[in-house]
Amino acid sequence: MKNKLFEDLQEILIELDSHKSRVLIVEEISINDENFDRHFTTKSRFELLLISSRIRISGGIMMLDGTDYYYELNTGNIYKINREDNQIEIFERLAEKVVRKTKLVLDKH
Numbered sequence: 001m002k003n004k005l006f007e008d009l010q011e012i013l014i015e016l017d018s019h020k021s022r023v024l025i026v027e028e029i030s031i032n033d034e035n036f037d038r039h040f041t042t043k044s045r046f047e048l049l050l051i052s053s054r055i056r057i058s059g060g061i062m063m064l065d066g067t068d069y070y071y072e073l074n075t076g077n078i079y080k081i082n083r084e085d086n087q088i089e090i091f092e093r094l095a096e097k098v099v100r101k102t103k104l105v106l107d108k109h
Contacts, residue, residue, distance in 0.1 A: 008081045009055070009062065012088055015106075016053040016064065023050050023064065024105035025071055033097050064104075073102060 016023070024047050032040035048066025055062050060075040077092035077100075088104040 005078055005081060006075075008083075009075065009078070012081070012083075012104075013053050013055065013062075016050060016104075019106055020050055021107045022047050023066075023107070024103075025064075026103040026105070028101045028103075029094070030099050030101070031097060034091070034099055034101075036101060071102075 025045070027044045028036050028041050029043075030036050030041045035041075046069065048064065048069045048071065051065045051067060053062070053064050055075060062073040062075050062078075064071045073090060073092060077094060078090055079093055080089075080091040082089040082091075086106045086108055088106075090102045090104070092100045092102070094100055
């Protein structure tokens, strides 16, 4: 992972750790690169009440732990991060044309 992406992830973890509130997670997996058209994409959406966030050294996994759920991203696959207001988009390359976009929407308190 590039240094800039790692720094961005560290900032995100600090923000998430101070957040400790509801996080909406919208996951989209496209089989046509970054074309997230409904014909190429599956989509999942759920909320979790965030307890903690961290990067697990073993395997380089970013973990979001909630009260009922947890969510993981492989930091080695992350190639792009977009941030706007209370939303964070994280892009992972899972295979040559397969991309997972995870959008984290933070409750504003």
